[in-house]
Amino acid sequence: MVHGGAIIDVLQRLGVTHVVWIPDSEVGQWDAALAVAESLRLIRATREGEAIAIAGGLCLGGCRPLVVIQCTGLFEAGDALRNMVHDLKLPLVFLIGVRSARMAKAGQSSDTCPVFTEPILDAWQLPYVWLPDPFGPADLETALERYYKARHAGAVLIPE
Amino acid sequence: MSMALEDALAVITKQRSRRVVISTMGSVAVWPELSDSPLDFHYIPSSMGQGPALGLGLALAQPNHGAIVLCGDGSLLMNLGCLVTIAQHPAPLWIVLLDNGQYEITGGQPVAGAGRTDFAALAKAAGISRVYSFEMLLDWQNAAARIFEGDGPVFVWLRIIGRPGIKTPSPPKPMMEQIVQLREALAVDD
Numbered sequence: 001m002v003h004g005g006a007i008i009d010v011l012q013r014l015g016v017t018h019v020v021w022i023p024d025s026e027v028g029q030w031d032a033a034l035a036v037a038e039s040l041r042l043i044r045a046t047r048e049g050e051a052i053a054i055a056g057g058l059c060l061g062g063c064r065p066l067v068v069i070q071c072t073g074l075f076e077a078g079d080a081l082r083n084m085v086h087d088l089k090l091p092l093v094f095l096i097g098v099r100s101a102r103m104a105k106a107g108q109s110s111d112t113c114p115v116f117t118e119p120i121l122d123a124w125q126l127p128y129v130w131l132p133d134p135f136g137p138a139d140l141e142t143a144l145e146r147y148y149k150a151r152h153a154g155a156v157l158i159p160e
Numbered sequence: 161m162s163m164a165l166e167d168a169l170a171v172i173t174k175q176r177s178r179r180v181v182i183s184t185m186g187s188v189a190v191w192p193e194l195s196d197s198p199l200d201f202h203y204i205p206s207s208m209g210q211g212p213a214l215g216l217g218l219a220l221a222q223p224n225h226g227a228i229v230l231c232g233d234g235s236l237l238m239n240l241g242c243l244v245t246i247a248q249h250p251a252p253l254w255i256v257l258l259d260n261g262q263y264e265i266t267g268g269q270p271v272a273g274a275g276r277t278d279f280a281a282l283a284k285a286a287g288i289s290r291v292y293s294f295e296m297l298l299d300w301q302n303a304a305a306r307i308f309e310g311d312g313p314v315f316v317w318l319r320i321i322g323r324p325g326i327k328t329p330s331p332p333k334p335m336m337e338q339i340v341q342l343r344e345a346l347a348v349d350d
Contacts, residue, residue, distance in 0.1 A: 018220070043220070043249060045213075046241030053210035054245070057217020057227075060201075060339065062348035065217075083207035087335060 001026060004033025006137040011066065012039040013141065014148055018058050019043065020051045021068035024097045026160045048073030049080035055092050056084040064148065070097045071117045081124050085153045093147045094126070094155040095140075101159035102133060121155060128155040162319040163297040165190050165258060171301050172228060172256065175308040179254070180218055180227040180342065184211040186264050187230040189329035198345035199225070201338055202331035209238030212246060212255050219251035219312065222346055226252025226312060233259040233279070234271045240282065246313045247287030253312040255283075260322035268324020283315035290314040 007030050011019065019034055020043040021027075034042040045051035048069045055065040069077070074096055084090050098117050103109035121128050129143050140156070147154035169187065173194050180199045183191040188202045203211055215229035236242075236257055246253060261274035280293040292307055292315070294300040300318060307316060331338065343349075 020217075041220075043245075045245050047239065049207065049210060050213045050239055050242055050245060053207065053213035054217040054220075056210075057214040057219075058221045059217070060214075060342065060348075061218045061221025061346060062343070063217075063221045080207045080210055083205060083210070087205045088339065089336065 001029060002135065002137055002140065004030040007140070008033050008037045008039065010137050010141045010144070011037075014144055015064050016040055016066045017063040018055070018065040019068055020045055020055045020058070020065050022046075022048055022051060022070070022073055023068070024070040024099065024160070026097055026158065027068055027095070048077035052077055052080040052084050052092065056088060056090050059090045059092060060088075066093055066095060066144070068095045071099055071113050075116065075120060078120070078124060081126065085124070085126060090153065091147070091151045092153050093144060095144070095158065096128075096155050097158045097160045099160050101157075105159070117157070126153060126155055128157055130157045130159065133159040161295045162260075162321045163295075163300065165260075165320050165323070166194070167297050168258065168300065168318050168320060169194055169230070171297075171304045172230075175304050176228055177308070178225050179252070180215075180222065180225055180346075182211055182215050182218070182227060182229045184230060185232045185235055186260075186323070186326060186329065187232070187258060188331055189326060191230065192332045198341045201342050202333070204329065204331045205335065209235045209242075211235060212242045212253075213239065215253055215255070216242070216246055216249065216251060219253040220249065223252055225346065226254070228254040228256060230256050230258060232264075233257060233261065233274075233277075234263050236279070237271055237273075237277075243283050243286035243288060243315070251312055254308065254314045254316065257315070257317045258320045259317060260320040262322045262324060264323050264326050265328050268322060279317045280315070283317070288313050288315045291317070293317040295319045
């Protein structure tokens, strides 16, 4: 897992101003670094749809947020995603942890998270790209940059 | 006692200053009759319950402006956790809860806990220190100037007379036109 300091460097180079998140057990390891980062502000939300709406307000107001959630929260947050990305056409970028993706790939998981993540993203018409497993800072930067540079909404998926 | 929505919102027009006003649901039908500012944002089409969160993001992004969110009780109940988030991230944000105890647009059905829920207590328990509650228009009118001074977040709970069966309001301008206008007013590059 990439350490928090490297994540901060990536996000700083991308001009990310706020990370709006509900951490899972993997990206949660970045919490300490994000909390004290000088180049961005960490916003802790209570629910994933709320995180998306906060990011929408930040984006409307001229900031560049990153929404970091787990796929379970994505499933919950569909209406907020639909509204912010499609009604308001805001170029929100998501970093989404996909629970049990590694085990599912090995045929060793009965968790339905990997089953539904891609179909849900397809249904919400949100383009996505997978990070390699394991991934490095350069992989993350390249994946996120494509959306920020194009000013287009999209998701980067972390196999967990 | 409760107050008419039009009267309650008219108080805000005198105090909003340069703040962005986000109207949601039923207030979208009234606010355009009272105000025509590029800093008005009529949040329709919306994701019900996300107005306060949207306002928090805007207030954090634009602290020199700040934001006022006109939110119904049915909407707030869909996202009560936002009170905790708002309390944790100080910003020039005013949440004005327009509590009529019902879902007006769907025919006036009562919301869960209508008439029993203490929204001021909820806001305080969430950690918002500046919380106000008004049943009488005159009290709201007399206190408004003081309420809109100082730092946010601020939570104002107003008891409003319901208008069951009103039609779903339409914003006076299409969403994309509103966004362009708001961003110009905020001097935000697209």
